[in-house]
Amino acid sequence: xxxxxxxxxxxxxxxxxxxxxxxxIDLGLTNRVExxxxxxxxxxxxFIVTVRMRQxxxxxxxxxxxxxxxxxxxxxxxxxxxxxAPALLALLWKQFGRExxxxxxxxxxxxxxxTTERVEGLQISPGEELxxxxxxxxxxxxxxxxxVRHNLFDENVMTIVSTEHTMDDEFLQMGxxxxxxxxxxxxxxxxxxxxxxxxxxxxxx
Amino acid sequence: MYEVLMxxxxxxxxxxxxxxxxxxxxFVIQKTQIxxxxxxxxxxxxxxxxxIEAKTRELGGKLIEVPLAGTEIAVVGPTLGRHHxxxxxxxxxxxxxxxxxxxxxMGLARGxxxxxxxxxxxxxxxxxxxxxxxxxxxxxxDCILKDKVRLFEKIEVPVAVVxxxxxxxxxxxxxxVCGVGRKVERMRRAEEIAKLEETARAxxxxxxxxxxxxxxxxxxxxxxxxxxRIENLELVQQSLRPAxxxxxxxxxxxxxxxxxxxxQLCAIDIYGRKLCEITTIAPSRLGGSTMVHILTxxxxxxxxxxxxxxxxAKTTLxxxxxxxxxxxxxx
Numbered sequence: 001x002x003x004x005x006x007x008x009x010x011x012x013x014x015x016x017x018x019x020x021x022x023x024x025i026d027l028g029l030t031n032r033v034e035x036x037x038x039x040x041x042x043x044x045x046x047f048i049v050t051v052r053m054r055q056x057x058x059x060x061x062x063x064x065x066x067x068x069x070x071x072x073x074x075x076x077x078x079x080x081x082x083x084x085a086p087a088l089l090a091l092l093w094k095q096f097g098r099e100x101x102x103x104x105x106x107x108x109x110x111x112x113x114x115t116t117e118r119v120e121g122l123q124i125s126p127g128e129e130l131x132x133x134x135x136x137x138x139x140x141x142x143x144x145x146x147x148v149r150h151n152l153f154d155e156n157v158m159t160i161v162s163t164e165h166t167m168d169d170e171f172l173q174m175g176x177x178x179x180x181x182x183x184x185x186x187x188x189x190x191x192x193x194x195x196x197x198x199x200x201x202x203x204x205x
Numbered sequence: 206m207y208e209v210l211m212x213x214x215x216x217x218x219x220x221x222x223x224x225x226x227x228x229x230x231x232f233v234i235q236k237t238q239i240x241x242x243x244x245x246x247x248x249x250x251x252x253x254x255x256x257i258e259a260k261t262r263e264l265g266g267k268l269i270e271v272p273l274a275g276t277e278i279a280v281v282g283p284t285l286g287r288h289h290x291x292x293x294x295x296x297x298x299x300x301x302x303x304x305x306x307x308x309x310x311m312g313l314a315r316g317x318x319x320x321x322x323x324x325x326x327x328x329x330x331x332x333x334x335x336x337x338x339x340x341x342x343x344x345x346x347d348c349i350l351k352d353k354v355r356l357f358e359k360i361e362v363p364v365a366v367v368x369x370x371x372x373x374x375x376x377x378x379x380x381x382v383c384g385v386g387r388k389v390e391r392m393r394r395a396e397e398i399a400k401l402e403e404t405a406r407a408x409x410x411x412x413x414x415x416x417x418x419x420x421x422x423x424x425x426x427x428x429x430x431x432x433x434r435i436e437n438l439e440l441v442q443q444s445l446r447p448a449x450x451x452x453x454x455x456x457x458x459x460x461x462x463x464x465x466x467x468x469q470l471c472a473i474d475i476y477g478r479k480l481c482e483i484t485t486i487a488p489s490r491l492g493g494s495t496m497v498h499i500l501t502x503x504x505x506x507x508x509x510x511x512x513x514x515x516x517x518a519k520t521t522l523x524x525x526x527x528x529x530x531x532x533x534x535x536x
Contacts, residue, residue, distance in 0.1 A: 011344060011369060019388075145322065
């Protein structure tokens with residue numbers, strides 16, 4: 001995983017890289033995040049996080065993770081791969097409503113009034129779950145007072161622009177630029193990098 | 206000046222220590238007995254420390270420095286959110302407890318953000334009930350210097366600030382510790398523990414300065430002496446809260462509601478005076494507690510003079526009145 005940071009305060013930049021690494025470790029996401037970039041400008045009240053996720057597990061059909069059989073006109077599912085259980089349950093609730101889905105035991109589900117054909121064809125997408133987890137990590141990282149947020153989503157890249165006051169066009173442009181660069185995967189192979197604007201400025205003089 | 210120490214040893218002949226402490230004019234603040242072992246927190250006159258050290262050696266125990274014993278300290282964060290708690294605020298509070306302080310962790314209602322960060326008058330008043338406050342701030346110097354500094358302006362108790370970036374000077378605070386900042390994990394690495402130690406030392410320095418300030422105009426009685434009298438009250442003994450009486454540098458907090466306990470507190474006799482004559486007793490803003498602030502010797506003397514003056518004036522008035530009556534009665 002590669003985390004880049006750009007900002008006006010050296011100490012803050014270094015600490016936030018460490019903080020984000022710790023948060024990802026806590027949430028068990030280190031292997032699922034390919035890279036991230038933080039743009040931190042406290043004097044402008046601006047904090048941008050852009051994260052590129054690794055490819056989530058590909059979509060699977062319900063009959064690949066569970067045995068589906070007919071029980072008196074109802075679909076009866078026995079989950080084989082437990083890691084898909086929460087996503088499967090959520091999908092069934094969404095498709096047929098909670099009142100028709102009965103969880104008999106940890107790995108057994110009965111779908112009342114649903115044919116096996118309708119259940120077998122459904123697709124489970126674990127990517128959604130990953131996005132939720134990464135979003136949680138970003139929310140933990142963002143300064144608490146920066147409540148005005150703008151989100152940019154792509155298939156594998158997620159960018160949050162946050163500020164304390166009005167969302168300026170300049171901030172949005174910075175966010176979009178960072179998002180595009182992350183989509184293209186620019187700079188992700190260079191290793192963790194801390195860029196301090198003040199030091200750069202001194203160098204220019 | 207009183208020095209607070211902790212005796213750690215066995216219960217065998219520990220009564221001799223209590224007697225010695227009493228003989229030299231000291232007080233036993235707290236006793237914690239676990240089977241045959243006991244820890245006793247004592248406040249003794251600083252000049253008599255060698256006597257206590259000798260007795261401790263004789264009893265086979267050891268004396269531990271608890272420089273923050275007898276203080277209640279508030280550790281304040283911008284909010285109670287997970288961005289600030291439990292680390293590092295709770296780590297700092299826990300470390301201060303090792304030095305004998307009673308610590309309270311607080312989060313402000315609207316302390317988050319930069320320009321939106323604020324502290325209410327009520328929150329300031331809560332903080333001022335404690336002996337000192339430790340404000341734990343974040344990682345950006347610009348934010349701390351321009352905005353967060355408002356949070357601890359005009360607080361009347363000593364303030365120590367803990368923050369991330371290296372800042373040479375910060376207004377409105379008595380101590381500054383840099384290099385902590387925001388954390389998402391427990392402070393357990395060697396350099397982090399060193400920072401906790403530095404924070405504890407900064408708080409000790411602040412508390413010591415406050416003690417020296419109090420000694421310039423000493424209190425009428427030591428808070429530990431008042432505690433000894435108060436702990437015999439039935440209401441206090443019935444209190445189920447972990448430490449029903451908490452010592453402060455200039456008074457104490459009694460964890461019984463003011464309305465219930467005020468009359469009993471007032472009636473307590475100390476050196477022939479009522480407690481309310483030598484203290485101010487008021488309800489705590491946190492509710493369910495009563496604050497007792499001990500007056501200084503000078504304040505008590507001034508009160509005495511005033512009441513003496515009032516009495517003298519009343520006597521003169523009484524002497525004048527019969528004469529006037531007599532005049533009226535004359536034909």
